[in-house]
Amino acid sequence: QVQLVESGGGLVQAGGSLRLSCAASGRTFSSYKMGWFRQAPGKEREFVAAIRWSGGTTYYADSVKGRFTISGENAKNTVYLQMNSLKPEDTAVYYCAADASRVGVMALSMYNYWGQGTQVTVSS
Numbered sequence: 001q002v003q004l005v006e007s008g009g010g011l012v013q014a015g016g017s018l019r020l021s022c023a024a025s026g027r028t029f030s031s032y033k034m035g036w037f038r039q040a041p042g043k044e045r046e047f048v049a050a051i052r053w054s055g056g057t058t059y060y061a062d063s064v065k066g067r068f069t070i071s072g073e074n075a076k077n078t079v080y081l082q083m084n085s086l087k088p089e090d091t092a093v094y095y096c097a098a099d100a101s102r103v104g105v106m107a108l109s110m111y112n113y114w115g116q117g118t119q120v121t122v123s124s
Helices: none
Strands: 002-007 010-013 018-026 033-039 046-052 058-060 068-073 078-083 092-099 118-123
Touching: 002 092, 018 033, 018 092, 018 118, 033 068, 033 078, 046 068, 046 078, 058 068, 078 092
Parallel strands: 010 118
Antiparallel strands: 002 018, 018 078, 033 046, 033 092, 046 058, 068 078, 092 118
């Protein structure tokens, strides 16, 4: 069994920053990609950012480009999300995801392993 554990969420004022962390543990697991998704109240879960360990390619939703940065350590199956210039519309539960497949990075269905989520609240 693979577990993903997120940390780093919290309450921040608009314009502030937060850094989320996610670490995978459990059975030996070699992921090909890890990503962050978020779900606001009453909305569907949406893609935020992802990283392919092979080559280190990163991907971002248009809504966070230039403000969020994904990074991580492949050997440790650990991924981070640095969030700057936060806006009230960034308020959501943020989920970490991982998968060993080479197919897709932005679709929820392309990830088999999910964390429990961490709340990010941005006040105006």
